[in-house]
Structure formats: C-alpha cells, structure tokens
Amino acid sequence: xxxxxxKEIADILGISVTTVSKALKDYKDVSEETKKKVRxxxxxxxYQPNAMALSLRNQESRxxxxxxxxxxxxxxxxxxxxxxxxxxxxxxxxxILQSNESFDLETKQIDLLLNKRVDGILxxxxxxxxSLDAIRKIISNGTxxxxxxxxxxxxxxSKVIIDDQKAAYEAxxxxxxxxxxxxxxxxxxxxxxxxxxxxxxxxxxxxxxKITYDPSLVYICNRISSQEGFDYAQQVLKDHPxxxxxxxxxxxxxxxxxxxxxxxxxxxxxxxxIIGFSNWPISSLLTPSLSTVDQPGTRMGKEALxxxxxxxxxxxxxxxxxxxxxxxxxxxxxxxxxxxx
Amino acid sequence: xxxxxxKEIADILGISVTTVSKALKDYKDVSEETKKKVRxxxxxxxYQPNAMALSLRNQESRxxxxxxxxxxxxxxxxxxxxxxxxxxxxxxxxxILQSNESFDLETKQIDLLLNKRVDGILxxxxxxxxSLDAIRKIISNGTxxxxxxxxxxxxxxSKVIIDDQKAAYEAxxxxxxxxxxxxxxxxxxxxxxxxxxxxxxxxxxxxxxKITYDPSLVYICNRISSQEGFDYAQQVLKDHPxxxxxxxxxxxxxxxxxxxxxxxxxxxxxxxxIIGFSNWPISSLLTPSLSTVDQPGTRMGKEALxxxxxxxxxxxxxxxxxxxxxxxxxxxxxxxxxxxx
Numbered sequence: 001x002x003x004x005x006x007k008e009i010a011d012i013l014g015i016s017v018t019t020v021s022k023a024l025k026d027y028k029d030v031s032e033e034t035k036k037k038v039r040x041x042x043x044x045x046x047y048q049p050n051a052m053a054l055s056l057r058n059q060e061s062r063x064x065x066x067x068x069x070x071x072x073x074x075x076x077x078x079x080x081x082x083x084x085x086x087x088x089x090x091x092x093x094x095x096i097l098q099s100n101e102s103f104d105l106e107t108k109q110i111d112l113l114l115n116k117r118v119d120g121i122l123x124x125x126x127x128x129x130x131s132l133d134a135i136r137k138i139i140s141n142g143t144x145x146x147x148x149x150x151x152x153x154x155x156x157x158s159k160v161i162i163d164d165q166k167a168a169y170e171a172x173x174x175x176x177x178x179x180x181x182x183x184x185x186x187x188x189x190x191x192x193x194x195x196x197x198x199x200x201x202x203x204x205x206x207x208x209x210k211i212t213y214d215p216s217l218v219y220i221c222n223r224i225s226s227q228e229g230f231d232y233a234q235q236v237l238k239d240h241p242x243x244x245x246x247x248x249x250x251x252x253x254x255x256x257x258x259x260x261x262x263x264x265x266x267x268x269x270x271x272x273x274i275i276g277f278s279n280w281p282i283s284s285l286l287t288p289s290l291s292t293v294d295q296p297g298t299r300m301g302k303e304a305l306x307x308x309x310x311x312x313x314x315x316x317x318x319x320x321x322x323x324x325x326x327x328x329x330x331x332x333x334x335x336x337x338x339x340x341x
Numbered sequence: 342x343x344x345x346x347x348k349e350i351a352d353i354l355g356i357s358v359t360t361v362s363k364a365l366k367d368y369k370d371v372s373e374e375t376k377k378k379v380r381x382x383x384x385x386x387x388y389q390p391n392a393m394a395l396s397l398r399n400q401e402s403r404x405x406x407x408x409x410x411x412x413x414x415x416x417x418x419x420x421x422x423x424x425x426x427x428x429x430x431x432x433x434x435x436x437i438l439q440s441n442e443s444f445d446l447e448t449k450q451i452d453l454l455l456n457k458r459v460d461g462i463l464x465x466x467x468x469x470x471x472s473l474d475a476i477r478k479i480i481s482n483g484t485x486x487x488x489x490x491x492x493x494x495x496x497x498x499s500k501v502i503i504d505d506q507k508a509a510y511e512a513x514x515x516x517x518x519x520x521x522x523x524x525x526x527x528x529x530x531x532x533x534x535x536x537x538x539x540x541x542x543x544x545x546x547x548x549x550x551k552i553t554y555d556p557s558l559v560y561i562c563n564r565i566s567s568q569e570g571f572d573y574a575q576q577v578l579k580d581h582p583x584x585x586x587x588x589x590x591x592x593x594x595x596x597x598x599x600x601x602x603x604x605x606x607x608x609x610x611x612x613x614x615i616i617g618f619s620n621w622p623i624s625s626l627l628t629p630s631l632s633t634v635d636q637p638g639t640r641m642g643k644e645a646l647x648x649x650x651x652x653x654x655x656x657x658x659x660x661x662x663x664x665x666x667x668x669x670x671x672x673x674x675x676x677x678x679x680x681x682x
Contacts, residue, residue: 048456063436063457071425072418072639081413084439093457095404095434098425115389116404116434137387226626255626262628280623285567285596287603287628298413 004045013037060316063093064308065113067123069101069150074280075297076124079149082301083122090309092119103128110134120144120308125152127192144311144321148304150192158311160304160326164194167293167330168201171275172247174291174332176209177341180245180273184217184236186257188224188249195249198277202247217243221253229256237266244272245338251276251283251292258286258337273338288336296328303328345386354378401657404434405649406454408464410442410491415621416638417465420490423642424463431650433460444469451475461485461649466493468533485652485662489645491533499652501645501667505535508634508671509542512616513588515632515673517550518682521586521614525558525577527598529565529590536590539618543588558584562594570597578607585613586679592617592624592633599627599678614679629677637669644669 006024010017015034023030023038041047066083068076080096087094095118099106106126113121114137121138123145129135135155138145148160175183185202188195199218206213217240221228229248233256236243248254254276261268268274268288276283279294303326314321334341347365351358356375364371364379382388407424409417421437428435436459440447447467454462455478462479464486470476476496479486489501516524526543529536540559547554558581562569570589574597577584589595595617602609609615609629617624620635644667655662675682 048452070422072415072422074413074415077413077418080437081411081439084412084437088438093436093438093453096421096425096437097429097434098422111389112434226622252622255623259626259628259630281567281593282596282621282623282627285600286623286626287600289600 004042004047006047009038009041009045009047012041061117061119062091063095063116063118064305064312065109065116065118065121066094066096067099067106067109067113067121068096069099069124069126071096071098075149075278075295078297079124079301079304082298082303083305084301085298086302086305086309090305092305092309099126101126101128103130107134110138114138114141114143118143120146120312122146122148122304122308124148125150125192127189130191142315144308144315146304146308146311148300150194152193156323158307158324158326160300160307160324160328161194162295162300162330163327164197165201165204167277167295167332168198168247169205170201170330170332171277171293172202172205173209174334174341175245175247175273175275175338176205176211178245178269178273178339179341181211182217182240182243183211183245183247184219184232184240184243186219186221186229186232186246186248186253189220189222198249216240221249224250224253226252226256226259229253229258230260231256233257233260234264246272246274248274248276251278251280251290254290254292254337255280255283255286258288258290262287268337269339275338279333284335286337291335291338292333294331294333296330300328345383345388347388350379350382350386350388353382402458402460403432404436404457404459405461405463405646405653406450406457406459407435407437408440408447408450408454408462409437410440410465410467412437412439416490416619416636419638420465420642420645423639423644424646425642426639427643427646427650431646433646433650440467442467442469444471448475451479455479455482455484459484461487461653463487463489463645463649465489466491466533468530471532483656485649485656487645487649487652489641491535493534497664499648499665499667501641501648501665501669503636503641503671504668505538506542506545508618508636508673509539509588510546511542511671511673512618512632512634513543513546514550515675515682516586516588516614516616516679517546517552519586519610519614519680520682522552523558523581523584524552524586524588525560525581525584527560527562527570527573527587527589527594530561530563539590557581562590565591565594567593567597567600570594570599571601572597574598574601575605587613587615589615589617592619592621592631595631595633595678596621596624596627599629599631603628609678610680616679620674625676627678632676632679633674635672635674637671641669 006017006020010020023035097109146158151159187199219232276292279292283290347358347361351361364376438450486498492500528540560573617633620633624631652662
C-alpha cells in the first residue's frame with residue numbers, strides 16, 4: 001500500500017482536493033459534516049500529511065544538523081545521546097554528520113546542512129579546523145549555531161564547554177597532593193583548544209605548587225591512542241627514571257600507559273601514579289582501577305540542544321538572540337591508579 | 342544575510358522568477374546570455390536551491406532514517422560510523438533516532454520517519470519489541486527497510502547480521518580446547534535473537550564436546566552491565582566452586598567478572614578462564630588482556646546502508662527488489678584471560 005494522498009481522499013468522498021485540504025486544516029468555510037467525513041476517512045486510511053510540503057509552507061524543517069568529529073568515541077557518543085534525547089522532547093529530528101577530523105569534509109557538510117535548510121546547527125570542530133569562514137557562513141546565513149566541546153573562541157555564537165583548564169589543574173593537583181614530585185603529561189595534539197587548555201591546567205598546577213615546569217616531561221599524542229600511551233610510558237622511564245606521576249589527555253592513553261607498566265612489573269601507584277581524563281565505562285574495571293576526570297557528555301548534549309532550540313524560537317519570533325557561554329562542571333574521580341591524597 | 346531567493350536574483354536582473362528558475366535548470370527556451378548572467382549572480386550571492394522544494398519535486402528527500410536501541414554503546418557507535426561513512430558516499434543524509442530499548446518509542450519513531458518521507462529506513466530492534474505491526478507498516482508503505490544486528494526473522498526484508506550462534510560456539514569451544522571442563526555462561530536477556538543465539542551456540546559447543554549442559558551454570562544479565570558480571574562472578578563461585586571457565590555475553594560483563602576475580606585474589610586464567618564478546622577498545626588493555634570475539638560493526642553499517650541504497654534505486658526505477666540476508670564473519674581473539682588452546 002503506497003502512502004494515501006489528498007487526491008485519493010477527495011476521489012473517494014467525491015469532493016475537491018482543496019476541500020479535503022481545508023477540512024483537515026479546520027477552515028471555517030467547510031461544513032462540520034464534511035470535516036468529520038474527511039477526518040474519519042483520513043484516519044481510516046492512515047493519511048500522513050507530507051512533511052516536506054508542510055515544512056515548505058512553514059519555512060521550518062523541524063530538523064537540526066549535528067557535525068561531530070568522531071561518533072565511535074565514548075564521550076561524543078554520550079553527547080549525541082544527550083542531543084537526541086532532548087531533540088525528541090522538543091520535536092526535532094537530528095541529522096548527524098561525521099567530519100572525521102577533516103576540515104574539508106566539515107566545510108562540505110556545513111554546505112549540505114544549509115542547503116537542506118535545517119533549523120539550526122550543532123558543531124564540535126575537527127582538530128584540523130584552521131579557517132572559520134565556513135562556520136561564519138552559518139551565522140551570516142541566519143541559521144542558529146551552537147558550538148560544543150571543541151569550539152573556537154573566535155566564533156560569535158553560543159558555546160557549551162567544560163572548563164578543561166580547571167579540570168586538568170585538579171587532576172594534576174591530585175597527583176601532587178598524593179605525593180608525586182615529578183609529573184609527566186601525555187598531552188593531545190597542539191591545535192585543539194581542549195588539548196591546549198589541559199596542558200595549561202597541568203602547567204599552572206605545577207607552578208602553583210612550586211614544581212618547576214620541565215618541557216621534556218611533556219609528550220604529544222597526536223592520535224590520542226592507547227598505543228601512544230604504551231610507547232610513551234616506556235619512553236618517559238628512559239628519559240626520566242625518577243618520574244612518579246603521569247597525567248594523560250584521556251583514559252585511553254592512560255590505559256595504554258598502565259598496560260605497559262603492568263606488563264613490565266612496574267607497580268601502579270606505588271612506583272608511578274596515573275590519572276586519565278573522560279571516565280570511560282571500562283576505566284573503573286582496569287587493574288588498578290583508573291583515577292580520572294568525569295566529563296558530563298550527556299548533559300553537554302542536552303544543554304547544547306536546549307540553547308539551539310531557544311535560538312530557533314527567538315528567530316521565529318524575530319526576537320534578539322543572546323549568546324550563552326556554558327561551562328559545565330567536571331568531577332575528579334580518585335581510584336586506585338593514584339595514591340590517596 | 343538571509344538566504345538568497347530566486348525572486349531576489351530576478352529583481353536584480355530585471356527578469357522574471359520563471360526565467361531565473363529555467364536558467365538555473367538549463368532550459369532551452371532561455372538564451373545563453375541570460376543563463377550566464379543568472380549563473381554568475383547566483384554564484385556571487387551564494388544562492389542555494391531550497392532542498393525541500395527540490396525534494397518535493399523529485400519525491401525524494403535524499404535522507405534516510407536510522408533507529409537504533411542505544412548510541413552510547415561501542416558496537417552501535419561503530420555501526421553508525423559505517424552507515425554515515427557510506428551514506429556520505431552515496432549522497433544521503435542520516436537522521437538518527439534512539440529507541441532506548443523501548444518498543445513504544447520505536448513505534449513512534451517509525452511514524453515520525455514515515456511522516457518525514459525518508460527514502461529508506463535502517464533499524465536494529467529494541468529488546469522490548471514484541472509486535473511487528475509498526476515495522477510491517479514501513480514495508481506496506483513502500484519504504485525500503487533493512488534490519489541489522491537485532492533483527493526479527495518474522496519480517497520480510499533485507500537483513501545484515503553476524504552469525505551469533507557460530508561465534509558463541511567458537512568462543513565456548515576455545516575455552517573447552519584450552520582445558521576448561523565446567524563452563525558457565527553469563528547470558529543476555531531472554532528475548533533478543535542475538536542473546537538466544539549466543540546461548541544456543543554455547544549449549545551446542547558443550548554438547549558437541551560431550552560436556553553435559555547444566556542450566557544452573559547459566560546466569561541472565563538483563564542490563565548487560567559490568568556490575569552484573571561482578572555480582573555473578575561472586576555467585577557462580579558460591580554455586581559451583583569448581584567452575585573453570587565463563588563465556589560472557591559482552592566484554593563489559595566479562596570485565597566486571599574479571600574485576601571481581603582480580604580483587605579477590607582469584608587468578609585469571611590459571612583458576613578460571615574468561616572470554617567476552619564484542620572486542621571493546623579497552624578490552625586488550627585489561628589485566629589480563631581479555632579474550633573475546635570481534636564483531637565487524639563498521640562493516641555491518643556499510644553493508645546495511647549499501648543494500649538500502651540499492652533498494653531505494655530499484656524502487657525509483659520500478660524494478661523488483663530482491664531481499665538479501667548477509668551474515669558477516671566474526672573473529673575469535675584469544676588473549677590472556679584464557680589459556681592457550
């Protein structure tokens with residue numbers, strides 16, 4: 001059975017398509033009797049109004065676009081979860097695109113979504129993004145935009161982030177307070193703001209506690225992989241045999257480092273403490289269980305979607321839009337890969 | 342700057358909207374000179390054709406709908422990844438909805454997608470799904486449908502799955518060949534086909550190797566959580582002190598069980614072997630590293646999308662649609678939580 005059209009309803013009842021259409025929209029110039037007949041038949045045949053035609057009339061697609069660097073990533077998956085849960089509440093559908101950390105793809109995807117006339121766009125920037133022209137096009141196009149997690153401070157729009165610098169400060173301070181004196185940092189790539197902020201938090205915590213910052217204790221994980229954690233764990237012991245703590249950019253890198261130490265008979269945390277970042281579901285099940293920083297992914301998605309819907313509504317009512325900068329709190333989770341502080 | 346319309350282009354050039362529209366579509370009754378002017382101005386003003394109007398004309402939304410039980414789940418995140426990568430290649434956008442394992446929500450989401458007139462639907466069923474009426478509505482509506490991973494054999498459409506029974510058989514057989522004589526199974530809920538098939542594979546492997554099947558060695562994980570793995574690890578030792586192997590429905594449950602044994606000085610695999618299912622990214626980093634079965638999530642997503650696009654194209658050309666049943670191969674990954682077989 002194909003989808004029922006207005007014309008079929010009209011033909012069955014022997015009235016015009018216009019009358020059927022007006023009846024379904026409850027126009028005054030159609031009799032109550034006709035309206036009743038049309039509604040009953042529409043229900044019986046399971047008539048569904050053509051969403052595209054409706055959207056065209058309302059200039060509204062009830063669809064929002066989401067561009068995210070990587071879906072198969074625990075934190076982003078939680079954010080998507082939050083976005084979709086909240087979109088459902090507000091009656092929006094979500095089109096998801098994955099930039100794969102590629103700036104070119106991201107630019108193309110922005111065009112696709114504008115072309116599709118989505119009502120608003122949510123974005124977390126790729127690590128490669130170095131020009132903001134495409135993103136500014138969203139704004140000049142009048143489409144509401146909210147950036148989250150991986151943002152650029154140079155774009156004038158609402159943003160939802162965590163305070164990476166503060167979170168990294170707390171993680172590093174936790175190691176210091178538990179007795180670590182020589183703390184390495186397995187950091188992320190050089191470009192992304194989050195990676196920079198975590199590094200700055202690490203550095204500031206050292207300085208505030210009168211520990212001299214030593215750049216040779218900082219190792220760059222360009223792919224943010226467990227293999228890099230594994231390899232740098234071996235490297236840092238060669239470079240600095242007296243290292244006694246490591247703050248890792250994510251739990252995955254930390255798990256890789258811990259796996260190297262476990263395999264080589266180096267005791268965590270007795271000889272070396274490790275703290276990660278992100279609180280992956282399996283982190284509590286590592287041996288020893290991994291200390292980390294919990295990031296509220298689901299909440300971040302909900303907040304970002306909530307603000308976007310506010311802005312879409314304001315635009316509809318032609319009200320001025322006020323940009324928000326939301327910083328969500330993180331939580332230090334001290335487990336057994338670090339000593340009690 | 343709002344989006345440029347055909348009317349604005351027409352006004353600037355002092356020609357009719359119809360002429361502009363025809364020029365952009367390269368109609369023969371518009372002069373080359375006018376076409377050139379229109380194209381140049383459209384490019385300069387960054388004119389984007391209204392996708393909804395285009396769709397309405399073509400009866401095509403270039404959008405497909407995806408309903409999945411849970412996004413923040415490693416295996417599903419990989420599937421979504423595969424679907425989106427492949428959709429990108431074919432020029433389709435993907436609307437993602439999450440059923441949250443709720444049958445009611447799933448039914449509502451099917452209506453939403455049909456109402457949105459997506460070109461096709463991809464679905465993995467919720468654990469709760471016990472009536473197939475809503476799913477059959479997709480088919481009777483003439484919308485191409487492909488089920489993947491969590492399917493129902495009762496629906497007549499294309500399906501992409503893994504051979505859960507065979508994969509579970511191999512996992513159990515691996516434990517038997519490595520010397521285990523009393524093997525427990527921490528299984529999934531009673532309803533889903535995948536959970537049933539893994540149980541059947543376990544049972545068949547025992548029988549084929551002349552080990553008597555003992556129902557008291559099977560424990561049901563309704564939430565498929567690490568906590569259940571942890572709790573049942575304790576329970577199984579009480580119920581069967583001589584148990585020497587466990588096959589778990591997923592790595593998460595296995596990781597929970599291993600965490601209990603690690604904490605209580607029970608050596609894995611010397612005293613008890615463990616094998617999981619799914620090959621989570623952190624599973625290789627557990628101590629000991631977890632033996633498991635690798636499921637090709639990304640490939641499953643790509644295959645499902647590919648078949649759906651084939652069916653959408655066949656429908657457009659009014660060609661008959663042939664349903665496929667694709668069973669993707671899994672791979673046993675023997676690590677250190679089980680003995681060498």
